Amino acid sequence: MSKNFAVIGVGGYIAPRHLRAIRDTGNRLVAAVDPKDSVGILDQYSYDVKFFTEIERFDRHLEKLRRGLEADRVHFVSICSPNYLHDSHCRLALRAGADAICEKPLVINPWNLDALEEIEAETNRRIHTILQLRVHPALIALRESLQKEGGMHDVELTYITSRGPWYQVSWKGHEDKSGGVATNIGIHFFDLLMWLFGTVGGVKVYHADDQRMSGFIELERARVRWYLSVEKDDLPASVKVAGKTTYRSITVDGREVEFSEGFTDLHTRVYEETLAGRGFGIKEARPSVELTHKIRSSLTSPRDELAHPFLKK
Amino acid sequence: MSKNFAVIGVGGYIAPRHLRAIRDTGNRLVAAVDPKDSVGILDQYSYDVKFFTEIERFDRHLEKLRRGLEADRVHFVSICSPNYLHDSHCRLALRAGADAICEKPLVINPWNLDALEEIEAETNRRIHTILQLRVHPALIALRESLQKEGGMHDVELTYITSRGPWYQVSWKGHEDKSGGVATNIGIHFFDLLMWLFGTVGGVKVYHADDQRMSGFIELERARVRWYLSVEKDDLPASVKVAGKTTYRSITVDGREVEFSEGFTDLHTRVYEETLAGRGFGIKEARPSVELTHKIRSSLTSPRDELAHPFLKK
Amino acid sequence: MSKNFAVIGVGGYIAPRHLRAIRDTGNRLVAAVDPKDSVGILDQYSYDVKFFTEIERFDRHLEKLRRGLEADRVHFVSICSPNYLHDSHCRLALRAGADAICEKPLVINPWNLDALEEIEAETNRRIHTILQLRVHPALIALRESLQKEGGMHDVELTYITSRGPWYQVSWKGHEDKSGGVATNIGIHFFDLLMWLFGTVGGVKVYHADDQRMSGFIELERARVRWYLSVEKDDLPASVKVAGKTTYRSITVDGREVEFSEGFTDLHTRVYEETLAGRGFGIKEARPSVELTHKIRSSLTSPRDELAHPFLKK
Amino acid sequence: MSKNFAVIGVGGYIAPRHLRAIRDTGNRLVAAVDPKDSVGILDQYSYDVKFFTEIERFDRHLEKLRRGLEADRVHFVSICSPNYLHDSHCRLALRAGADAICEKPLVINPWNLDALEEIEAETNRRIHTILQLRVHPALIALRESLQKEGGMHDVELTYITSRGPWYQVSWKGHEDKSGGVATNIGIHFFDLLMWLFGTVGGVKVYHADDQRMSGFIELERARVRWYLSVEKDDLPASVKVAGKTTYRSITVDGREVEFSEGFTDLHTRVYEETLAGRGFGIKEARPSVELTHKIRSSLTSPRDELAHPFLKK
Secondary structure, three states: OOOEEEEEOOOOOOHHHHHHHHHHOOOEEEEEEOOOOOOHHHHHOOOOOEEEOOHHHHHHHHHHHHOOOOOOOOOEEEEOOOHHHHHHHHHHHHHOOOEEEEOOOOOOOOHHHHHHHHHHHHHOOOEEEOOHHHHOHHHHHHHHHHHHHOOOEEEEEEEEEOOOOHHHHOHHHOHHHHOOHHHHOOHHHHHHHHHHHOOEEEEEEEEEOOOEEEEEEEEOOEEEEEEEEOOHHHOOHHHHHOOOOEEEEEEEOOEEOOOOOOOOOHHHHHHHHHHOOOOEOHHHHHHHHHHHHHHHOOOEOOOOOOOOHHHHO | OOOEEEEEOOOOOOHHHHHHHHHHOOOEEEEEEOOOOOOHHHHHOOOOOEEEOOHHHHHHHHHHHHOOOOOOOOOEEEEOOOHHHHHHHHHHHHHOOOEEEEOOOOOOOOHHHHHHHHHHHHHOOOEEEOOHHHHOHHHHHHHHHHHHHOOOEEEEEEEEEOOOOHHHHOHHHOHHHHOOHHHHOOHHHHHHHHHHHOOEEEEEEEEEOOOEEEEEEEEOOEEEEEEEEOOHHHOOHHHHHOOOOEEEEEEEOOEEOOOOOOOOOHHHHHHHHHHOOOOEOHHHHHHHHHHHHHHHOOOEOOOOOOOOHHHHO | OOOEEEEEOOOOOOHHHHHHHHHHOOOEEEEEEOOOOOOHHHHHOOOOOEEEOOHHHHHHHHHHHHOOOOOOOOOEEEEOOOHHHHHHHHHHHHHOOOEEEEOOOOOOOOHHHHHHHHHHHHHOOOEEEOOHHHHOHHHHHHHHHHHHHOOOEEEEEEEEEOOOOHHHHOHHHOHHHHOOHHHHOOHHHHHHHHHHHOOEEEEEEEEEOOOEEEEEEEEOOEEEEEEEEOOHHHOOHHHHHOOOOEEEEEEEOOEEOOOOOOOOOHHHHHHHHHHOOOOEOHHHHHHHHHHHHHHHOOOEOOOOOOOOHHHHO | OOOEEEEEOOOOOOHHHHHHHHHHOOOEEEEEEOOOOOOHHHHHOOOOOEEEOOHHHHHHHHHHHHOOOOOOOOOEEEEOOOHHHHHHHHHHHHHOOOEEEEOOOOOOOOHHHHHHHHHHHHHOOOEEEOOHHHHOHHHHHHHHHHHHHOOOEEEEEEEEEOOOOHHHHOHHHOHHHHOOHHHHOOHHHHHHHHHHHOOEEEEEEEEEOOOEEEEEEEEOOEEEEEEEEOOHHHOOHHHHHOOOOEEEEEEEOOEEOOOOOOOOOHHHHHHHHHHOOOOEOHHHHHHHHHHHHHHHOOOEOOOOOOOOHHHHO
16 A cells, blocks of 8 residues: 655655655655755645745644544655754654654664664664665675685775765765765675675774765775765776766775666666565664764874775875 | 855855855856854865855955955956845945945835946946846847747736745835835836837736735737746646646747856856946946836736736636 | 753844743853854853854754763754744754743744644643743733633733834845734734733734834723834824834723733743743644634725724824 | 944843943943844843844845934944854945944954954044953052063963853864954953053964863963863863863962952953943054964964973873
């Protein structure tokens, strides 16, 4: 049966993927909130969406629906707000009798997960998150092949995605709001790596500034050199020459992992899994939240032979 | 020579057309401001755009550029803010030594045009606006043919463009901020009609509410019945059945004016004209601002034989 | 034992009375929130108040305290936010395991009281409100004397409290946010009148605009002509001449009720009563919320002999 | 003749002193702006103050008055906004044909003074600032006596003014918005010291964090050890015991400078001087802006014999 959805942060960058996923899984969008009122995008999905610019009025509306007919209540709240508000908005969802489907990172700091687990228990509702690389066909295949193979691997993760000055002005540039570069642009990859290669042993951070971070992680089955950046000058020369603004590479034992295709509808795939009871919850979110928190709070080490090659430039 | 542009309201709905027009006319975007910080769209155009969330800091930056090298100063400020802020943002542009290119409606109330004319004189800078239907090839052709023909015409303007509940919650739903339906969605058409058929004689308003307005205008060479609405229930049944959400029709003496093609880059066309010294200024903006103000402040009349047929339903 | 308090809307006009009441009843202020950050007033009460500008972060903090030591949790949340947010903030308080002490009017619309009653039942927490005239010694005395006397009375309520143009610009000037003049400045008096003279029979409204409202109410034991205004031109000439900006008068059978003294610490008195389990809850708040809602939604009647004399000027 | 004043930032902490100064110097408040709408304080001064929550609408109003009758135009704009907006608001004032009277610090960074000087020249209007210690009778007497005396002095400046956690949450806690502790709470004292003892030679900073700064300044006629703090734990034990929350001490050659009296109406005194053409302008503001900028951008030195005694605790 079709479910009712509400979206928090509907005016932002990531909301369209959730709106599409709601529609493409055959569900209904019934309410939305965003402090910004420039949300004409809603008209592409439905003309029957109650819209609010204040979270309090949105909360009132959800409460009203909760106390009304079962057919009208909100079953899922999709959370697309800035990272540092995720846990508060998850609470709002659960208190309103809905499950939450929350963008990554579910929270910035691990202790907030404990609090969310308790709220889940109190309300008997669930919090789901978007770990979309885990549903990517090429990566699922890779994982299976790695599991057969076994053994220890050398991995290099490089992700450079250029952002203009607006990035640092926005909430994404404030560590207390986004978690910083490793969390905001890296958490998916860290989740992926642990999903592929097992739990974390040691962590080193060689470099950390507002625009880039780089370090080393020892996993059960891999040694990982990583480099994450939003600075376009960090792009390899060949990429710049080609006029590209993003460079993403994961190599395992020197071989490139090919997964540039198949990114278009991963949110929808995660929604399908979530609705089928196979989504990702607090338990799945925890390792990458803990790892990025550890990275964020690490002192930097002097560069050594484990450092990512981009650092040696 | 390439000009430097800054954009006010870069996070909003209409900004992408201005960003494209700036790029496609070979110019440079150097600064932008929006109270909302979700402006990743900038990265599609340039990684060298200073971004601000406060108008005061944007003003400081423009002042700094104004007092620096001629090559660095901002030559044009594109204004995409809510309607009621247009005149204040035009002043900001002119004081910073730039020309303004301002979205429609240039202002909500005619007396603000007088003030803007004085600022133009004081600063020796110009304010341009976007009257994009005047550069539409099919409409230019229509105008020429009407001029040859001469005579009096019967015109019917119907524009129904569905908007969900967010519209009334946003600034567009507040008459003091948008001017109301006739101004916000109608001003282009009123400008077009006067450009085609001459100046206004009498005005009648039959119906006015938050969602729709309808009336009659006597022009030099036409009698115009008009109906403007953002209410999807106003769509003709045939349009609804076809799954469309917008209905736009202008008939002249019963014949449909065909202009649904050729809408894609009208902003760029207006920019080209503006940069070539053939843009539209306060003088061109005035008639439609005066007419919509008159409509807004009119009492409604009982329906008579001059009323638009949709009102008789 | 000393209780922990948190305050919502600590930067606003009415907050100081709550801060004083918290202190003067021997309790502790531990957290506060306001979207405005100009809250140096906190330093007059405590240097150990966690402060937030976002309701979500405040909610996170209260949740954290709720799940910590009993001695640290927030026992009461004092709500000083704009009227239309009261019920949402009451919910926040109760969900955080605290009781709410909410400024008047508890809500704008009666149906929100039903929702709050259900939340009380679900959380086993209470919502209290500030009906401070009910603890005024002179008015308590009046009530007792009226109860002895019995009979029907003629009452005239006149309250003119001048407000400059800022009032209409602020949330207080928006009926959907404040409830309008009768609710925002009148609700205390309507509560008082029903407390003194019994439940409402008929209601008439003679005049209603943004600045003033006037009408007639039939109570069990009184016929009440009332006039409420924020317009300084409505002040009687004698009051203007004396340089005063407020005129407040309640007459019973032509005799002035004297209660201008003893207003200084009524909030503290209400807090004392509330802490002693004798506070005012949803039940006590309901009649005046219902009455002001009825007034707000009434059509105006032609003036007749029941109209307040100020209307006949 | 009475002058017309407008106030920017009328809802903030410092605005009441400006409102009083406007009234007590016999002038008229005609317009005000603040993003917060809790500005009932206006009613204590006038019921004829146009109020705005958006700087753009305020600007429009001032422009309208500028183009109207000379008797109606705004002659002075008093600026009580956060520090980092001061220069932008000064520009707004001058462009509107008014002089500015701006709270301290006039600007955060010295180069903004150059820009303001150019705007003064372009508009033929003046920017005034509040250096209120220079009009304090006891300090004027001290200055005269020091000038007679001559010679080199040893000065110790200690200012500890406790602030709760709200301070760091507010704009005052962000160095880019307030300039940090030395600028925000210290600039008056630095101005005073240079006014008393001449221009700056060397500068040392021993300690700098969000809550406190301490250093040494060599002036023409004094060696100054200074310690500035908003941390209540820094208060001397004797002050804490006495239940005080502020400790302010300036000693010259070991003797305490007594100036705790006479603080009540210094803003009014500065207004009087300003209106009489003897106010403080950019020239007077510059030395302390330059000094605090130098302090802000200094690296910290190891403590030596020139360090303030509080640092040795």
